[in-house]
């Protein structure tokens with residue numbers, strides 16, 4: 001059967017997305033009009049097939065290829081080759097190494113105290129500024145999660161964390177600015193030179209850490225770099241992996257936390273239940289231990305529900321390597337399969353009253369009622385996020401420390417507007433009144 005969708009337009013689809021007010025709204029409209037499988041023009045891919053039904057998504061879950069053109073913008077971060085689009089043969093062992101580090105509890109426990117100290121330092125700064133008016137929390141939280149992942153990936157003492165964080169911000173501002181045509185200060189040449197210098201600095205820093213690993217004897221060695229060295233990865237691949245990890249890990253985790261604080265601030269009853277649990281589990285302690293996290297179930301449910309309503313990575317994509325049957329349709333080989341994760345999370349067949357914030361959707365009983373792929377904040381299949389386990393630990397820790405210490409309220413008159421910029425941001429940050437709890 002022919003896959004339904006709108007008539008192609010001469011502009012390659014750009015106009016339709018703009019008219020709808022963004023890719024997400026466009027996806028919602030397409031799926032409401034044409035059903036769960038829709039053919040549409042995706043800028044950068046010509047024709048793509050979007051699938052918003054979690055059961056039909058299962059038919060694509062084995063695909064191990066990303067479309068190169070859509071991920072071209074990440075190429076400048078990589079010297080060897082673009083890791084997002086590695087072929088399956090090379091990707092599988094690389095993924096295994098990443099999972100052995102990011103998904104392993106020993107690695108989470110080893111970094112927990114440092115993550116906790118960095119979060120407490122932010123909380124101290126917020127406490128000092130609380131009386132001066134609303135705070136812009138998204139900026140501070142993404143800076144915090146960048147600092148966390150820098151120290152995690154590079155080891156605390158081996159690098160100057162402030163300089164590394166600054167250099168990475170420089171690189172990102174330039175490359176994301178180019179992608180989304182956001183104005184950045186300076187001439188094009190100046191900006192390109194600044195980004196190039198920052199990249200050189202970052203690569204040199206990674207090289208020094210790799211060297212320290214090879215020489216042995218350090219006590220603060222990065223487990224990520226250690227695992228990559230042990231797996232026999234080439235130096236350029238190790239450098240690229242660190243860059244891609246910094247990119248993949250920090251904005252995503254930072255916005256997951258800021259969206260959760262935003263939603264809890266506007267839902268005081270849900271916030272009160274989370275805080276009550278925190279008081280029960282932590283007592284007088286200001287920070288949780290790693291083992292406490294599994295007892296913070298209401299906090300975890302609130303975080304999950306926030307990532308349903310505002311998935312930090314709202315889309316994904318694959319390329320078919322052979323013809324694929326999805327429900328009543330046949331998708332040809334070489335087609336772009338578009339994953340509208342955000343629209344999947346708003347599918348009313350599986351999420352009644354989908355706009356409503358309700359952490360109760362994530363009790364084990366409720367989860368068991370839904371198809372596996374109804375909830376995909378970390379993607380699916382062999383290209384899904386290797387950092388999911390680490391991200392949950394980081395986000396829960398930061399939320400626990402901040403919600404134990406402060407009460408959050410929306411800043412009057414400040415409008416929070418989601419905007420798709422690689423991750424799902426709030427366009428003018430999230431301003432909140434942050435008051436220390438008595």
Ligand code: HEM
Nearest residue numbers: 248249252253256312313316378379380383384385387391
């Ligand atoms: C709340 C935080 C995070 C969210 C929501 C998130 C989400 C995602 C999503 C949606 C993808 C694409 C998956 C797909 O195409 O199916 C992805 C890929 C990836 N993420 Fe995350 N991520 C987060 C944090 C992290 C962290 C902390 C790390 C590393 C420490 C990480 C490392 C990666 C990597 C390496 C990839 C590329 C996967 C591959 O191509 O094999 N992410 N992430």
